[in-house]
Amino acid sequence: MSLEKLRRIDDNRLEVPKDYKPGMRTNGVIFVDAVLEKGLEPSCIDQVANVATLPGIVGSSLAMPDIHTGYGFPIGGVAAFDLDEGIISPGGVGYDINCGVRLLRSNLKREEVLPRIRELVDTLYDAIPAGVGSKGKIKLGPEAQRKVLVKGARWAVEEGYGTAADLEKIESNGAIDGADPGLISDKAYERGRAQQGTLGSGNHFIEVQYVDEIYDEKTANAIGIFKDNITVMIHTGSRGFGHQVCTDFLEVMAGALNKYRIELPDRELACAPFRSQEAQDYLAAMRAAANYAWANRQCLMHWTRDAFISFFKISPGQLGMGLVYDVAHNIAKVEEHVIDGKKRKLVVHRKGATRAFPPGHPELPEIYRHLGQPVIIPGDMGRASFVLVGTEKGREETFSSACHGAGRVLSRHEAIRRAKGRAIRRELEDKGIFVRSAGREILAEEMPEAYKDVTNVVDVVHSAGIARKVARLRPMGVVKG
């Protein structure tokens, strides 16, 4: 491998050619402009090349502009595999299965919330279980947990968390078919028992925002986004349940490599042929974890709505806090794509990448079919987040995928070092952003400069045409784990 072999295709695309390293079956394409290219870690370029060595890969090994080094696959990686010749890899999904984001809109205006934002953040902090070692308000017996794994967000709605109207605005309607609770280990059940309805820690958050810029008014208004209105973004996943499923199946896959004569440049790429028992078992277990995550975000949304209603003493109708959309950004899905003019079913891995279906896609709910799928992109807690929609270009070029966030630039240690002697909480307050966190160091680790500027990331996606900007959201208050 050598960095000199990288070839710039155009302003927004960098090619990792097939001869970048031995064993590549296809090239890699990284969506970066010249500015983001400067920040690329050599190890994540290597990971794009490693993914290109996997059997049955279709098209290029892709990476979104928020790419950084992950385990096996890079974060920001997208790769599609043939169902007969290809593989499925837990490393192409990640430990936090169906980590994702949902965006809520409301009728509240920025000026109504601004004077009380500090108290509102305190209220949300009290309403949402968050942080290291915290347990949720929900305890799942084995029977209930099996229902969560099959029904996903629908389980939550049946239990009174939210309404049936929420479901159509969730990717896969909040419950992906083919989940099999019988394939889940006792350990995963144990670990997931008290973690339903919890935020977690790390980069997960609940953020109160306002809409500060609209790029496409027609689309924005059609999805309920209006200038200066309040939105809420929820970022979390399948918690310990999903981590355990990933851990369990990495071991299963590692054990199967010899059996299927698969040679890998990195053990974290452990995988199995898509049609094999190991792969089908992983897929069914991963779907169960994905459903656990959709139920989780549904519960957190319900408590968020309740907190707003009691805090502002208004009716649900006045608040108008409806779901805009919920996207998964760590998942593998079987989807139909057009390759060389022919429809083919592929298993698309998105690890730190967001599905972005174009207008007209049959899987989109009726209300969004003419617009394209809303793509929710969180930024860091000091700058901005974005709403985009899927495009035809994305369908042609990235298996309908876009970025998932800002992407880290600083290590945890470096972030803490740079934050030394500074009061990050105070710096954010000076910008009008109020933050509550369970952990002490988390604010330093997660401070804005630890991330790339999400605006640069989203601009590359927009300029490349693989998704289109609709609106920009600015943070006002953040709850961190």
Add this chain to the structure above:
Amino acid sequence: MDYEQIDISGDVGIKAWGSDCAEAWANAGIGMYSLVTDLNKIGESRSVDVVIKADSSEGLLVKYLNELIFHFDTYNFIGRRIDITAFSEDSLRALVYGAEFDPALHEQRLLLKAATYHNIRIEKKADRCEVEVIFDI
């Protein structure tokens, strides 16, 4: 302290060492716990007995640490002292002494999702063993 943090973009690792592998692995476990909280505040009111089998040294190390993560994430058990009472290439037994983590009392540092094979390193010499493991956080 016979461990130190490894600094990598986004996540974090532990390098641990000892006069033999059993000692290095015990230190890796304690090093990992030190990422989660301040161990000076943790007593020894509980213990966990962990038995692991695997098909390689790397697999054994990853499974052992993931078992400790499981006990923390599921039962809030946090260790401060580890005795490796049996150790071979492909199996080990560890007695872990510690306490129940209480988020209201104990410092919340990092929530570990898993120990990974990413850049894993186990180096055995005549009188020293050194390991490196990266965690997904």
